[in-house]
Amino acid sequence: MSGRPKPLPVLGDELSRTYWEAAAEGRLLLQRCRACGAYQHYPRGHCVRCFAPDPEWVEAAGSGRLHTFSIVQRTSDPSFEDDVPYAFGIVELDEGPRLAVNVVDTPLEELACDLPVSIVFTPAAGGIALPNATRKEAG
Ligand SMILES: [Zn+2]
Structure with missing residues (x-):
């Protein structure tokens, strides 16, 4: 082993923190739009298909x-x-x-x-x- 640390994800905001905290528990989260049902990844504050706000978290x-x-x-x-x-x-x-x-x-x-x-x-x-x-x- 080289022992050199690898780059890691930055848990910068609430969206990324929610995603990575679930990952640490072995759960893969996606977002699903409450309006049109579209799934998306990476996490965002709105649906990339219809722009509805606040997609829900669902376990993939x-x-x-x-x-x-x-x-x-x-x-x-x-x-x-x-x-x-x-x-x-x-x-x-x-x-x-x-x-x-x-x-x-x-x-x-x-x-x-x-x-x-x-x-x-x-x-x-x-x-x-x-x-x-x-x-x-x-x-
Ligand atoms: Zn949508």
Whole structure:
């Protein structure tokens, strides 16, 4: 291990704090519009489809498909040196929004677009837990 600290999310406002506190408990929250029902991520104070204020928080199913991915072979950030190669990807959640994640506990050679994945939470420093994706178990 390099021991260098990795960059972490900043819990700057009420919206991000709500999201990351749930993540620390292993729950993936999305927002759903009270007016039109649209889901959205990242959290905002209004619906991005119809501009209605104050979307409600709902817990996501925690599954989706790997929309796209890249296998990171080299990094310019020393705090990630011990992680390469690793997979970074975009997951399209069952609810629709897309989430940027690392794909963990999945052999890199098994990665493919549209791969069914589950969201898992990886503990990080400071009580933070990062949502990541892993290949969905069959059955
Ligand atoms: Zn709306």
